[in-house]
Amino acid sequence: MGVTRTPTPTTQGSETTGGIGESTLRPDGVLKTTGEFAYASDLWHEDMLWGHTLRSPHAHAEIVSLDVSRALAQPGVYAVLTYDDLPTDVRHYGLEIQDTPVLAHGRVRHHGEPVALVAADHPETARRAAAKIRVEYRQLPVVVDEATATAPDAPLIHEGRTDHHSGHVPHPNVVHRQPIVRGDADAAARRADVIVTGDYEVGMQDQAFLGPESGLAVPAEDGGVDLYIATQWLHADLRQIAPVLGLPEEKVRMTLSGVGGAFGGREDLSMQIHACLLALRTGKPVKMVYNRFESFFGHVHRHPATLHYEHGATRDGKITHMRCRIVLDGGAYASSSPAVVGNASSLSAGPYVIDDVDIEALALYTNNPPCGAMRGFGAVQACFAYEAQMDKLAAALGMDPVEFRRLNAMSQGAVMPTGQVVDSPAPVAELLRRVKAMPMPPEREWESAGGGVDVRALPGGLSNTTHGEGVVRGVGYAVGIKNVGFSEGFDDYSTARVRLEVIAGEPVATVHTAMAEVGQGGVTVHAQIARTELGVTQVTIDPADTRVGSAGSTSASRQTYVTGGAVRHTCQAVRERVLELGRAKLGTHHPAWATAELLLESGKVVTDDGEVLAGLAEVLGDEAIDIEREWRHRPTEPFDLRTGQGRGHVQYSFAAHRAVVDVDTELGLVKVVELACAQDVGKALNPLSVVGQIQGGTTQGLGLAVMEEILVSDRATVRNPSFTDYLIPTILDTPPIPVDVLELADDHAPYGLRGVGEAPTLSSTPAVVAAIRAATGLALRRVPVRPENLTGT
Template sequence: MTETVGAVRQGVGESARRPDAALKVTGEFAYASDLWLDGMVWGATLRSPHASAWIRSIDVGPALRIPGVHAVLTHEDVPGEKFYGLEHKDQPVLAIDQVRYQGEPVALVAADHPETARRAAAAVVVEYEVRPAVTDPRQAAGDPGAPRVQPGGNVVRRQPVVRGETFTAEVVVRGEYTVGMQDQAFLGPESGLAVPSEDGGVDLYIATQWLHVDRDQLAPCLGLPPEKVRLTLSGVGGAFGAREDLSMQAHACMLALRLNRPVKIVYGREESFFGHVHRHPAVLRYEHGATRDGRLVYVKADILLDGGAYCSSSPAVVGNAASLGVGPYEVPNVRVVATGVYTNNPPCGAMRGFGAVQACYAYESQMDRLAAACGLSPVEVRVRNAVSQGSRLITGQVIDSPAPLAEMLRTLEEMPMPGPTGGDLRELPGGVSQTTRGESVRRGVGYGVGIKNICFSEGFDDYSTARVRAELVGGEPHVTVHTAAAEVGQGLVTVQAQIARTELGVDAVTVATADTAVGSAGSSSASRQSYVTGGAVKAACEAVRERFQGLPAREALEKFGPIEETREYRHRPTFPMDPVTGQGDSHTQLALCVHRAVVDVDTELGLVKVVELAAVQDVGRIMNPQALEGQIHGGSAQGLGLALMEEIQVRDGRVLNASFTDYLMPTILDMPPMRLRILEYPDPAAPYGLRGAGEPPTLSSTPAIAAAVRDATGLPLTRVPVRPEDIALR
């Protein structure tokens, strides 16, 4: 492999300025919801009010009679295949004979004005025959007499992990834990603009995470070949997994093709809650056995994940929960079973850290119980069982790159603690609304450890493509990088430019808008883009540099003219888990993060204030220090939300809090100061030795905060989010 060019401004390792930063801060950035074309009309969706019902009739006449309405479409108007899906094609473009969750799309309307479109959608008359809904995942998984949500049964995937034969120990701790349904809660709602083209195809400008898989699902439903369905990434206002699945893509394209004019669809906040998948709620039963000095002998776990009405990415979520189900600890004997089920609850799929987040809360709660039972500190019990390079996961996979978990824990333990709260009411739980003056406030400290797989797993053909062009512009070298990788706010555009500057020694770099005119880059998920798309950009730049023939960029381009190269990058292969034993090298790379949380809890009012979060994370190689710190802060904030406030409330299959008034999220007032220690132990198999960093903080912050609240209250608190009544009404 060739050596990189010498130091260059804004290259790898520097806090290069994001090109979108100022625009986003000033409100000038163009998001997908800002798209506009003359002559466009607006689309709206009619959604089911029921969690489970037969559709007996649909009357579109009243909607069509409203002035300004151009079209009303139902499943009969789908021009191609009627079903799509991320992993299995089980989801109808529009409901056919039944609805399986509240909010399922039933009909589409196009009108001159968005309010007209919404009124017309409400005017469509649908006759439903409501039927009993399956909303308890335990019933769906274990009751043979439960109604089938999907024709093939209610189990999406069941994945055991079996290892060893010893399941007795001197110390045994057991627990059952519950994780609520968290929403990605991005600020930019689902939105896009579909434009019919002269060749009979369609151009879709869309906020998404995965351009090519969107296209591959869309084209069959539209009855078009893939080359006639062209997607261009528009400004994305956050994603966190929810934009991996289709939302309004097929609907906008259907209307545009029917009317032969541009159609724009933008969801409101309430509709957004129904228009995308959520984090799987989970029930997790664990049993840990250990020696008296706290060394693990065995772990048993039963992990049940509620996937809702359709498959989405549930199989992969189950795989992650199973393979990472005991955490980054050496355990010789394991009996883990992870099961994902269909219910009539809202569909669940990808959310930051999927599968690993739910398991992490449970196994870390168990490690605290084990520490107490053995008379050890929470840090010491984790250090004694910590994996390191050369250790085996419960799947038998060897950790073949640095895993400095014990060092990370000791570093975290030695970091300074925050001082006591002063007399200022604003520093107390509840802030200035505090009514007790803090007499019942208690401080607690908790620790959390998480392990997350990086890149796609279990044999998925995970790769990315990059096209790099070097040329003279105005007599100066200029580089254009073109990939289909979705910038969803994580800073990927900046990292691609940093790599090109570093490899080619050229300051002027433009990252072209992502679209399907270049090969696939996969999804902006699984903390994979810096690894895989970064690797593709690096490889394409190296190919360009080889054609410089040792000359500086300007001289080479003067001599040879423009140079363009396209390269694919694939990481080392992975393999499916054995369906019976769960054994197999299923993951590409593993990342570790550890958190310490300090909280103040008003035990009388049930209020919690997170005083400080401290984190230590190994990232292999820091690509952009400022962006990396932002990722750790952001992931920790989402973990805090899951620990203390974020939950979609679902009763009998109905969502009760589909608004930012009632769905509570951390604000800047809830996020505490953070202390960070970032370690660099390069992974020799990864580009630059980097390790994906976006998801691991989301795992370990949740159990750390929950543990700190337990420490302050003495309560078991086996469910997240922890609610005020869980504390105050005891």
């Protein structure tokens, strides 16, 4: 894997090993590699029970009757709960709109909706008891797309809606709608020499994380509950859980357990409330672990989308205008659909200068599986469509597709369709130049010197379906734009507590946040920040829990920016306190003590030119400094509901990809030979981790391009809830991913950093599909691309 870096100076250096800018190894890396890491599914408590969920086999049905008597009579069963057993009048939850029932009441709205809960002394006993619950359903008509959702006689998914979006949507089955209008697209279209249109479709993708939903709820002597849980956002969970239990938040104590990946699928609640209800009802610890089949029903997925685009351009290659309409299927409950709509609409023009736009994006309520956050969050769907449009425009004008993109690429100072000025580096043209200039992989790698064939390098791989006949190579390019952090006026902040003390004669820092470590490497970065700011070698990262203030969600590429910013901000407060102590204890005989230019490096107080004034142990003595601080980035504002104007985003990130594919045009098989990426990261706090994030995001985009899709029947039931039938890339499907990391500092961000994890997921998908188009000459307006799309069968 090739890696190059273009460094920029850091705002503060450190001689301490393991500081920012170094490829420090992750403390959990070896444990996860060897299988010794303790995930939430490994939790254990003496005398614990096992919880299980009974789920609906129908996507839309009335619950006519519900009889749990046979389940309660099962030996080993301690409790069976239904909607009527819930302890308070608060019986719904949700990230933004509280429309999701804790357990179904009256009717079910999607396949797999929870109907009842069982607690038993063995997981198999719980499953068998749940199977004895008798539920009589009367199936109802299903809503599956825009036509059925907005028809005059459409069943209303949520009757009597009163949420804050219901007043501005055209139909009750529309969750949220966001138009964006800037300039005059009609007048600009009349100036266009070429106009291209396209209808595109993106399938429903699953996060497919390693560890299924799991956790352990332990009832406490004070009437509260301790919950050990794999999640992305401890405090958002707490805000939703406590009211349902009828407990104050301080009596619902949450601790992060080992998380096996997330990618947005753990932002919503799954078994959190259910485990707590069973624990409080039985007075015993209750563990719940979903199997892989249940996991497909237990979390939200990426919104499937239909997109209509129109672009115009002049003969010299300048884009004149853009019109688009994006329809996202949100499924039965709102989850984060309103925010996904905001992202899809505001980023729908891509990283290009287009002065005249007319945009509409909306999300539907349907009886399909609920959809919400997934890596890329609305920008993925839009990027697939607008990048296909860029290739169509370039072809219509007879221009090179990369040079056409570079001609129209935005740069710092460009204005987004929302009217927001991009006030940090936006090296879109440079990223395209770099990725195009990277060395190409050799052709016909499957041919050996002796004339033999290595089938592993061919489409179909070890299935041995072809020996090179009908194999055509294609190359495709794409670039994308993604926001960083929560948007549209959300109070996006994080909290950090930092303690500095002397232990056995050595200064030691302890960092405590509620950040969910889901595999992104935040625990490593927090230690690097503490070493850099405090000049210590020994840093301890406390387990994440709700004893400290919120860190927000591990999503939106925000944790290094926001929680990293909070750790840095708090460390700076600790550093100032150290210097105050030093002045008080040691006097100010040296003039530097009176200035603010003192630094902490390698366990010493030094001047800005490196002169040692005192050791940290000498300054601290027996005193420990313990400070907790909140930190916020620059505020954002909501988009206008009529025009879509507003400074809605904190920061933008950019990545470009070049895909090289080999396609067997007779069998419809695709081999992605290479997926090269160039990305601006502002400042690589941990270069090794940054490259890993880029390669991981790239692979997830590859999956959406050619294999990953949750298939739903015409009755809105899930057809492939397993890794046997839902395919994800394995190591044999993942090509070399050379990465060119550009570091152009954002002056508004801590250390100049830029969120990394999501941007590569955007552009890898359209780059792969563009390469397949180049090889086959087919239009390919839908992802994932299937073999039958390439052979006409």
